[in-house]
Amino acid sequence: MQDDSGRVNGIQVLGPEGFEDIAARSVVLASGGFEANAEMRCRYLGPGWEMVKVRGIPYNTGDGINMAINVGAQSHGHYSSCHSVAWDMNAPAFGDRTVTELFQKHSYPFGLIVNVNGERFLDEGYDFRNYTYVTYGRALLTQPQGLAFQVFDQKIIDRGLLRDEYWIPQATMAKADTLEELARMLDIDPDGLVKEVEGYNAAVRTDIPYNATVKDGRCTEGLEGKQDELGGDSRYSPLLRVGCYYWHIIHIRWRQN
Ligand SMILES: Cc1cc2nc3c(=O)[nH]c(=O)nc-3n(C[C@H](O)[C@H](O)[C@H](O)COP(=O)(O)OP(=O)(O)OC[C@H]3O[C@@H](n4cnc5c(N)ncnc54)[C@H](O)[C@@H]3O)c2cc1C
Incomplete structure (x- = not known):
């Protein structure tokens, strides 16, 4: 009025x-x-x-x-940005009050994130999760089909590094003994994925002991053409070699603060 x-x-x-x-x-x-x-x-x-x-x-x-x-109010605020993170691709269009925020998947610093071509496109370990998770949704949206996959290996599971949200019944997850098998299950390019993971593993500084609780400095080196693009400043880079591979299909979720 x-x-x-x-x-x-x-x-x-x-x-x-x-x-x-x-x-x-x-x-x-x-x-x-x-x-x-x-x-x-x-x-x-x-x-x-x-x-x-x-x-x-x-x-x-x-x-x-x-x-x-x-009615003439002056607009105010940060209209062109938002809080957006990895969110299960099979989550409903809007929030589910029984599942709440467990559709999010926030253990990505302990694995790799790849697109449907099997390629990485951001630096998973750029900083602790608290400092990166709200900014990575926009990067996921730029990928083919607006999709990405988080991949972990057995040692990450054994060390209990995956947050509770990975173990809810609604989580979209696949498990296989080889990368090729997993890629085929999820319609990801198997050659692209194997090449990416092999390149990544070869570039990890294994002379620095892995410590998931601190910025241990264990980074990748010499990833041709990737270093600048991905930030090249990983504080911790797990080697993905042990046991089974687990994948989580993620989409992005968005909310305005
Ligand atoms: C799952 C989840 C987890 C979150 N976790 C955190 C966190 O850990 N820390 C943090 O700081 N923030 C968190 N947030 C963000 C925080 O909840 C919001 O920033 C905050 O609730 C915004 O408050 P608000 O009062 O502006 O709006 P809201 O709380 O969204 O309230 C707006 C209300 O207006 C009503 N409404 C809308 N349109 C109309 C209309 N035309 N007529 C009448 N009513 C209308 C809506 O139904 C709603 O009840 C989270 C958000 C979500 C969804």
């Missing part, structure tokens, strides 16, 4: 009894962001964002923001 000068002087609400006008000196809009509005995501964040999964509720469609802007 506005007075003749355009000043907001109340709000009209719709309740069980119908519409009601409430006069007020000021109105605080607390209707969330626009994370559940595919059109607004695409408009402000860019192409492809209309296809992502939303971790939160389906009701935050930017109504409050649009309502305020339509």
Whole structure:
């Protein structure tokens, strides 16, 4: 509601009894962001964002923001960025209150992330998970099919390094004894994957002992053409050689803070 000068002087609400006008000196809009509005995501964040999964509720469609802007409010905030992370590709389109955030997959610093061609495209161990996870969703979205796969080997499982979210029944996961077998199960290019993992393993500084709890400096060296692209500054790089390989199919999830 506005007075003749355009000043907001109340709000009209719709309740069980119908519409009601409430006069007020000021109105605080607390209707969330626009994370559940595919059109607004695409408009402000860019192409492809209309296809992502939303971790939160389906009701935050930017109504409050649009309502305020339509009566002359000044826009404010970081419209072109968001919190986006690895999220199970088979998760529902919006958050599930029984599973909550367990669709996320955040143990990636202890494995590799590859696309459907079997290629890495970011530095999994650039820093501790807390400092990287909200920024990696955008990188996943740029990959073919907006998909990526996390791969771990047996020693990561044996050391208990996978978070609880990897063991929920809803997790999309495959397991095989060889990389080729696993790649075929998931329709990933087997040659591309084997080449990538072999190249990666050969580049890991095995002279530095692996310690998953600190930035141990065990990085890759000499990954041709990859070092700059991936950051080249891994603080910890596990060798993927032991036992079975586990894959998690991940998509991205998005929410607006
Ligand atoms: C699974 C999950 C985990 C999170 N974990 C963390 C965390 O660990 N730490 C952290 O800081 N943040 C976390 N967040 C983010 C945090 O929850 C949000 O930033 C915060 O809740 C935003 O508060 P808000 O009041 O602005 O909006 P919301 O809490 O989203 O509330 C908006 C409300 O407005 C209602 N609404 C929307 N449109 C309309 C309309 N047209 N009419 C009437 N009502 C409407 C919605 O139904 C909703 O109830 C998490 C979010 C999710 C989804």
